[in-house]
Amino acid sequence: MRDKSGFAVSSYALFELPLSEAIDRLIADGWTAIEIMCEDGHAELLGWSKERLTQLQQKGVEYGISWSIHAPISGCNLAAEAGAVREQTLDTMKRCLEIASFLHSTHVVMHAGEIADRLDHTERARGGENVTRAVQLLLPEVSHGSTVLTLENVPPYPKLFGWDVGDLLEVCKAVDSRQLGLTYDVGHAHLIRHGYALEALEQALPYLSALHISDNRGEADEHLAVGEGTIPFAKIWPLLARNGFAGSWVIETRQLPSAGVSVKRIGSQR
Numbered sequence: 101m102r103d104k105s106g107f108a109v110s111s112y113a114l115f116e117l118p119l120s121e122a123i124d125r126l127i128a129d130g131w132t133a134i135e136i137m138c139e140d141g142h143a144e145l146l147g148w149s150k151e152r153l154t155q156l157q158q159k160g161v162e163y164g165i166s167w168s169i170h171a172p173i174s175g176c177n178l179a180a181e182a183g184a185v186r187e188q189t190l191d192t193m194k195r196c197l198e199i200a201s202f203l204h205s206t207h208v209v210m211h212a213g214e215i216a217d218r219l220d221h222t223e224r225a226r227g228g229e230n231v232t233r234a235v236q237l238l239l240p241e242v243s244h245g246s247t248v249l250t251l252e253n254v255p256p257y258p259k260l261f262g263w264d265v266g267d268l269l270e271v272c273k274a275v276d277s278r279q280l281g282l283t284y285d286v287g288h289a290h291l292i293r294h295g296y297a298l299e300a301l302e303q304a305l306p307y308l309s310a311l312h313i314s315d316n317r318g319e320a321d322e323h324l325a326v327g328e329g330t331i332p333f334a335k336i337w338p339l340l341a342r343n344g345f346a347g348s349w350v351i352e353t354r355q356l357p358s359a360g361v362s363v364k365r366i367g368s369q370r
Contacts, residue, residue: 107366108133108168109359110312110352111142112323119144123156127163129360135209135350137170138196146172146195157203168310168348170209171196177213178234179227186230189213190237197241197249206348207248207310209283212263212271228267232274239277250283250309253300255291255321264292265300272307281309285352287316287323290331294318298335310348311340313362325358326365337370 109131114122119142126134138145148156160167172192180186193210200208215227231251238249251271256262265282272280284304289297301308315329316322326333349366351359 104130104360104363105132106349107131107363108135108166108348108350109356110135110137110170110350112137112139112170113351113353113356113359115140115142117141123159125356127159127165129356132164133166133168133206133348133350135168135170135348135352138172139170139174143172143174145169145199146192148199153199153202160203167200167203167205168207168209168350169196169200169203169205171211173211176211178210178231179213179215180230181226186234190234193234193238194241197238197247200247201242201245204245205247207250207281207283208242209250209252209310209312211252211254212268228270232271235271235275235280239275239279242279248279248281248309250281252283252285252312253288253304254285255288262288262292265289265303269303269307280307281347282307283310283312283350284308285312286331286333286336287312287314287321287329287352290316290318290329291321297331298339301336301339305343305345308345308347310350311345312350312352313366314352314354314358315362323352323354323358325353326362326369328358333366334369337366341370 111122176189177185212231251268253265254263282304289300315324315326315331317329351362353359
């Protein structure tokens with residue numbers, strides 16, 4: 101089994117299992133850094149008691165696990181205007197950050213949310229302002245620790261505009277905090293257009309805290325093992341090395357075996 105140190109794995113790879121079983125399986129598979137994706141069944145983390153969270157924290161200490169958390173996507177919208185959705189989003193995010201701080205997580209991944217008309221530039225600008233204000237409200241939740249909040253680039257979907265690196269950089273500049281950065285999803289960037297994955301990575305570097313690594317063929321977010329799609333990883337790794345990237349490398353594949361394959365291939369390519 102190839103040494104997985106230096107890499108984290110997303111619990112997304114074992115979504116079919118309850119979270120506690122998934123974590124045990126990942127530890128048994130040799131992972132020492134785990135990103136818990138609080139979506140679908142693994143959103144159960146947000147409802148865990150203090151006792152269960154303490155047991156998880158102790159397990160992390162016992163096995164030397166470094167934690168990170170992917171905040172919920174469903175039902176959370178940082179870009180929402182004032183109202184019930186925004187209040188619910190902030191409450192959910194605060195709970196997520198409370199747990200992240202308790203686990204001494206390296207970072208928390210957040211999606212910026214949804215705006216109905218991706219072609220309306222006024223709506224787009226207002227959405228960015230809403231995200232900025234939401235982040236400013238959330239940062240105090242982690243101000244006493246080393247956990248970094250990160251915004252993730254997301255490709256556009258029907259009737260919803262995506263959040264590319266340029267959009268998220270505007271938020272980072274407006275907030276201007278060492279505890280806000282970017283999680284750069286290489287697969288998401290590749291869905292924008294050919295060549296964008298490398299181009300956008302260069303833009304993201306000044307605020308880059310973490311990577312989400314998976315492969316795809318440029319048409320759907322397939323979460324394949326590295327080397328099974330068309331992302332130009334052979335150009336991406338040298339760019340990261342030249343710029344001394346020292347953040348988190350999170351393998352976010354749909355299947356656990358694909359995560360192990362990805363680590364092996366990244367090792368050989370680097």
